[in-house]
Amino acid sequence: MSADSSPALLVQGGHELxxxxxxxGFKHAFVTVLAGALTGRSAVTIDNCPAIEETRVLLALAQALGARVHENGRRVLVDPSGLTGQSLDPQLVDRIHGAVYLLPALLARSGRVHLPVAGGCQIGDEGSGARPVRQYAEVLQRFGAEVTVGPDGSLTVRADRLTACELDLRDWTSDRELRTGPLYSGATKMAILTAASARGTTRLRHPYPKPDVTELVRLLDATGRPARYTPEGDLLIEGRPxxxxxxxxxxMLVxxxxxxxxxxxxxxxxxSTIRLTGLTPDRLxxxxxxxxxxxxxxxxxxxPTADTMDLTGEPPDAPVxxxxxxxxxxxxxxxxFMLLATLAPGVSHLRETVWRRRFTHVPELRRLGADIEVTEARARIRGGCPPNRPDQSVAGGDLRAAAALLLAALAVPGQVRVHGAEHLVRGYEDLVTDLVKLGAHVRSEP
Known part of the structure; x- marks a missing residue:
């Protein structure tokens, strides 16, 4: 990917932070916790909310659909009692991916909902990078919904009644033994959210295990939709229409x-020496x-120690x-981790099994002097070759690629122009301001 015409950040690297x-709080967990709150009757106060684009857009959508939302700093009160509506504002939905998880709440309230094409980072396996939606359609159908997938990826869903079922989430993996793939996380979240409003008890086998799911499970249980894990690792959810x-x-978000x-x-x-504070140590x-x-x-x-983590700036000393x-x-x-591997001695190997095309940052890192080769979904990183080449322009095509390239530029002794900073608002409150606060030399191009 070459530098584009978007506004750039000028980074003068080589400075200690x-x-x-x-x-x-965790972006991915906020999305599911908010969606879970909207499926219930309880007014839910969410603490530690991230002040990012995903939060702003989801709250705007919730308000537009009739929910009462009150924000006070990092605390948000959401009262779903007035939630109505059957369609979501396409301009808002286009800005984020997380809007898709509002489907179960609206379906339970209205029996019909239309979701325009969702936005977010284009990291899918299709040539366009579009994110898949078939997992959402298939999961909703298993609960008794009728789903029409538009040619553009929009979803129209109808259901007079949602009925509990049993799902094996490995059906939405690309590797059943490894239990991984691009559909697995979304299928699990959609199944949990739909199960909360279905009649009966849903059993989910082999659910996705990350905090964006476990935080949602805690929320459902707290709001009176009993959710628990069995000794075998299945997830049982008592639906409450x-x-x-x-x-x-x-x-409190992790x-x-x-x-x-x-x-x-x-x-x-x-x-550099950086201290992170305000952590939720056990769940983190x-x-x-x-x-x-x-x-x-x-x-x-x-x-993490207690609610802090001290980062001493020691470089890695072994490949992985x-x-x-x-x-x-x-x-x-x-x-x-790819960036860290450029610092380590020896040769590191990195295999991507979730978003297999998520390597758009590689040619940009090579521009900066990194020695990385990608074959299909595997990267070989030769250590001892960190970013070191100044007077380059690089462009991040998605949120994490842009963040990684910005960090890479900080290591370069000289100026680097970084495009794609507009993606950062979806995952960081203000990464550039925080870097400058710590001593980085970063400014927007005039």
């Missing part, structure tokens, strides 16, 4: 895992366990062989 930053008990509920990975990578690249450590394990293999310590999978590190973490 130092300071303290507060980590907000009446929306649950209706009593007020409060939920810290944003990918923000933690981003700052840990920035510290290593720039040999559990959710980040695959990333923490890979970091440990590289000689890095990412373990990593498989990005739905039960492993997040696909969102992949560009950052």
């Amino acid at each position: 130092r300071g303290e930053l507060r980590v907000p 009446d929306g649950g008990h209706g009593r007020p509920v409060r939920h 810290s944003d895992l990918i923000t933690v990975v981003t700052w840990a990578t920035a510290a290593a690249l720039t040999r 450590a559990t959710g980040l366990a695959p990333e923490i394990a890979v970091a440990r293999d590289m000689g890095l310590d990412w373990q 062989d990593v498989t990005v999978a739905s039960h492993g590190i997040y696909s969102d973490s992949q560009p950052f």
